[in-house]
Amino acid sequence: MLVFAGCKTKKEVPPTDNNTTDNSTKDNDSKDNSSKEDYEIAVVVKLTGIPFFNVMEEGVKKAAKDLGVNAYVTGATDADPALQKKIIEDLITTGVDAIVVVPNDATVLEPTLKSAQEKGILVIANESPGQVGADYDTEMIDNKNFAIAAAEAAAKAAGGEGQYVLFVGGLSVPLHNEWADLATEYLAENYPNMTEATDRIPCGEDTELSRTKTLELIKSYPDLKAIIGWGSLGPIGAAEALREKKMTDDIAVTGTVIPSQAAQYLADGSIDHGVLWNPSDSGYAAVYVAKSLLEGKDVESIDVPEIGKPKVDNGNVLIFDATLNITNENADSLGF
Structure with a gap:
């Protein structure tokens, strides 16, 4: 059983290769205020530059600001499992505190995520319940x-x-x-x-x-x-x-x-x-869950502001039942 104790100071994540982008929310002011409690939480999406993950990034940025953590989105410019694997390998090398990942290929990532766990990195999957190599999984829907x-x-x-x-x-x-x-x-x-x-x-x-x-x-x-x-x-x-x-x-x-x-x-x-579901909520909830677990909180005690308490399935799948039905009548009013 892994224990996620002890904090690391903030680190920069280097670019992985020419096919990847790092949309880190780090800035000069946040660096000046860095502390031992400033966890580094990397959110690895399927691919960058499409509307869904752009909105998800907004939630990650909001969580970083609200919670005082160094959370950011990174990913490849296309949905190539090999590129996603390489990004995670680089994050393991830099020694982040937690990796949240939306897998392109669950099987391809298994050995890499296991390697992250062996290094003491908290691994949270998103949209991949049952992911081998992940400690927890967060889902915004039933x-x-x-x-x-x-x-x-x-x-x-x-x-x-x-x-x-x-x-x-x-x-x-x-x-x-x-x-x-x-x-x-x-x-x-x-x-x-x-x-x-x-x-x-x-x-x-x-x-x-x-x-x-x-x-x-x-x-x-x-x-x-x-x-x-x-x-x-x-x-x-x-x-x-x-x-x-x-x-x-x-x-x-x-x-x-x-x-x-x-x-x-x-x-x-x-x-x-x-x-x-609201992708911004997904990003926010994943970072909130990651910080809570890094602080040693019990999964049953997690209650995400404005999103709520998840149902915990199989001990490690956190389900926030927040399906949005999108119609002509409400599409313009949902805000994303």
Whole structure:
């Protein structure tokens, strides 16, 4: 059992390579005020520069300011598991206090995260329950309720029949595939006249790829009635394709979206319904949990301001049930 005792002073994290960015929230003023209690918490996202993780970074920055810790976001400019692994290896070398990671490939990261644990670094996964090599996992949603919300919206919009397709960010992205499994199970039990047209497609983190795949699906599956996209760019790409083909009334699109990005598509019906959680809350909660654990607090005592107490599953999965249902009526008012 690891004990996360003792603090390190603030350290700079060097750039990992030309394909990575370090969006550290460190500044000259914070360095001047550094203390032994100034934990260094690195949040490694799937990739930098897309709306979802930009918003998540806002929460990390807010937590850093509120809690007096050196917390920051870092990540590669594309969702390459090897690049993410290299970033974490570099963080281990610099000796950070905690690593929060949103894995691109849970299996690829296993030995690297175990190495971090062996060095006494607290490891917290996000969107990867059951992650080998992580001490804890934080989740902003109840996965079953989340998947059902998107599946039910797709079924209603499709009239409860026809074929559907599932987009995921990658075939090895843990939660995307768990949501896909749960959605498939729910539709099979509740909408027997809906069938999955083909194997799930790994395109949900790329707008243009999702658009291209949707155009291919339209040609190949004339009975296609719904696309459920896991990955915040999957529904956007699908909507672009449906607009292009003037088929926004023919195929339902639901799934994970950033409200501000999806608003125009919800307004014209090219996306029917979105689900998500506030990525800023996710970043804030992860840093709050990391600091609490570094201070030796019991996981059952954690209560994140304005987010609440998590349900603790299996002793180390902290679930904040905060699913957002995103519609044309509320997309513009959610603030991100």
